[in-house]
Amino acid sequence: MLLGLSGLTKAYPGVVANSDISFAIGKGEVHALLGENGAGKSTLVKTIYGLIRPDSGTMTLNGAPYAPSEPRAARSAGVAMVFQHFSLFEALTVAENVALGMENPPPMAALAQRITEISTAYGLPLSPERIVGDLSAGERQRVEIIRCLLQDPQLLIMDEPTSVLTPQEVTTLFETLRRLRGEGRSILYISHKLEEIRALCDSATVLRHGKVVGSCDPRTTSARDMAEMMVGSSLQIPSRAPVLAGDVILSLKNLSLPSPRAFGTNLSDISLNLRKGEILGIGGVAGSGQDELLLALSGEVRSPADMVMLNDQDIGQLRPNDRRKLGLLTAPEERLGHAAAPDMSLTENALLTGALREGLVKSGLVNWGKTTTFARRIIETFDVRTPGPHVAARALSGGNLQKFVVGREILQNPAVLVVNQPTWGVDAAAAAAIRQALLDLAAKGAAIIVISQDLDELMEISDRFCALNAGHLSPARDARGLGLDEIGLMLGGMAADAGVPA
Numbered sequence: 001m002l003l004g005l006s007g008l009t010k011a012y013p014g015v016v017a018n019s020d021i022s023f024a025i026g027k028g029e030v031h032a033l034l035g036e037n038g039a040g041k042s043t044l045v046k047t048i049y050g051l052i053r054p055d056s057g058t059m060t061l062n063g064a065p066y067a068p069s070e071p072r073a074a075r076s077a078g079v080a081m082v083f084q085h086f087s088l089f090e091a092l093t094v095a096e097n098v099a100l101g102m103e104n105p106p107p108m109a110a111l112a113q114r115i116t117e118i119s120t121a122y123g124l125p126l127s128p129e130r131i132v133g134d135l136s137a138g139e140r141q142r143v144e145i146i147r148c149l150l151q152d153p154q155l156l157i158m159d160e161p162t163s164v165l166t167p168q169e170v171t172t173l174f175e176t177l178r179r180l181r182g183e184g185r186s187i188l189y190i191s192h193k194l195e196e197i198r199a200l201c202d203s204a205t206v207l208r209h210g211k212v213v214g215s216c217d218p219r220t221t222s223a224r225d226m227a228e229m230m231v232g233s234s235l236q237i238p239s240r241a242p243v244l245a246g247d248v249i250l251s252l253k254n255l256s257l258p259s260p261r262a263f264g265t266n267l268s269d270i271s272l273n274l275r276k277g278e279i280l281g282i283g284g285v286a287g288s289g290q291d292e293l294l295l296a297l298s299g300e301v302r303s304p305a306d307m308v309m310l311n312d313q314d315i316g317q318l319r320p321n322d323r324r325k326l327g328l329l330t331a332p333e334e335r336l337g338h339a340a341a342p343d344m345s346l347t348e349n350a351l352l353t354g355a356l357r358e359g360l361v362k363s364g365l366v367n368w369g370k371t372t373t374f375a376r377r378i379i380e381t382f383d384v385r386t387p388g389p390h391v392a393a394r395a396l397s398g399g400n401l402q403k404f405v406v407g408r409e410i411l412q413n414p415a416v417l418v419v420n421q422p423t424w425g426v427d428a429a430a431a432a433a434i435r436q437a438l439l440d441l442a443a444k445g446a447a448i449i450v451i452s453q454d455l456d457e458l459m460e461i462s463d464r465f466c467a468l469n470a471g472h473l474s475p476a477r478d479a480r481g482l483g484l485d486e487i488g489l490m491l492g493g494m495a496a497d498a499g500v501p502a
């Protein structure tokens with residue numbers, strides 16, 4: 001046994017995030033940590049990594065007592081962690097970023113050499129001289145992994161590592177993780193993607209409402225059974241009726257826009273027609289222009305004349321609130337800071353985008369009663385696990401905040417809804433509920449654009465599919481019957497069949 005957990009408990013006001021958690025991780029084992037949003041996974045791994053002190057309970061590492069007071073202590077004991085959000089400086093090189101995370105960095109040339117050695121030994125192609133701003137999400141993750149491997153860890157914790165990766169990058173990552181396991185290192189792996197867990201992990205512990213509710217061997221347990229262990233009930237698969245798409249409601253006409261960000265992607269000559277009642281899925285590797293497209297549609301970035309049309313009206317110069325008035329709503333990918341203000345309560349966050357359409361402000365005064373009711377309605381309809389609408393957005397688990405952010409827009413009955421990564425970090429049952437809500441919204445006649453890196457999700461709910469590649473949008477194809485090989489070509493910008501513009 002490498003790591004033993006015994007009776008770990010951690011409470012927050014109104015929630016016991018971890019309750020009497022005990023289990024063990026063996027040497028050379030890839031151990032999955034499963035659970036719905038808010039089940040307590042992040043709290044547990046933060047305890048193991050020294051970011052949180054438990055209220056009670058103990059840990060052992062290699063048989064000796066282990067109680068890291070801070071991440072540095074965890075690292076020197078051999079525990080490393082790759083976070084969901086990377087903490088890298090875009091303007092610096094790979095080697096400079098790695099050096100910044102080290103207590104006593106060696107001279108740059110020696111460090112660059114070490115990075116190259118590790119990247120070759122573990123199948124993580126990466127050049128130490130490259131500027132991080134130019135790297136794909138998968139390459140950035142490699143920087144974080146190499147940073148961890150330089151510490152020669154015994155336990156590597158990975159929090160949803162594949163959510164930003166292309167299928168090919170996932171394959172590369174898994175080869176690396178298997179190599180690490182072969183060396184006797186252990187991996188604690190959090191993911192909502194159960195098929196990946198089945199392919200990679202040797203054992204799994206399932207949490208529900210902060211408690212261990214079971215364990216299983218993922219190699220011999222079906223994804224459905226694991227999902228049902230997590231939610232404690234049977235799983236609903238989204239159902240859909242065939243849609244008859246209506247008139248065109250939103251068109252983009254040769255939209256070209258420089259990115260507002262230093263290392264962003266410029267949108268290049270994007271054309272599409274979106275019809276009432278249809279869901280258009282947009283796939284693509286992270287950083288292909290997804291954020292820029294959302295900003296151009298939300299009105300946070302304005303466009304030249306006649307490029308963004310809603311019901312034949314040129315809305316390119318309209319601000320977000322004016323677009324909301326016309327029924328165009330958006331939910332961006334970055335939930336903390338962009339979609340939601342972290343320190344504000346859920347009620348205040350409900351007000352941020354709902355003020356206009358829900359009539360929450362009269363004569364310049366906020367109607368707090370009505371706003372709280374709206375926030376409660378989002379919480380109830382989308383099963384957001386939280387003590388109540390007074391709680392700050394920051395205190396919600398990632399998946400629960402995601403449900404709140406997407407639910408807030410859906411409940412405002414948009415005519416057009418644009419969502420970026422609607423189920424990112426959301427557990428299987430909640431993801432199915434969000435997808436069902438999007439399908440129901442489309443069935444009522446709304447037009448929806450779903451931008452996602454999850455191809456299975458796009459194939460499950462889209463009527464048509466197109467791919468973003470380096471700021472270009474491919475022609476749309478009927479999503480039904482589209483094969484993975486064709487999708488791969490579209491994502492690579494090499495669709496064989498030019499098709500018709502979306």
Ligand SMILES: Nc1ncnc2c1ncn2[C@@H]1O[C@H](COP(=O)(O)OP(=O)(O)OP(=O)(O)O)[C@@H](O)[C@H]1O
Binds near residue numbers: 035036038042427
């Ligand atoms: N700093 C905090 N203050 C108050 N409550 C918190 C805090 N951090 C977490 N919680 C609560 O503790 C519970 C467990 O959250 P945690 O983030 O560990 O869940 P999770 O399983 O990682 O969820 P997800 O899959 O959505 O990331 C949730 O109910 C969450 O709202």
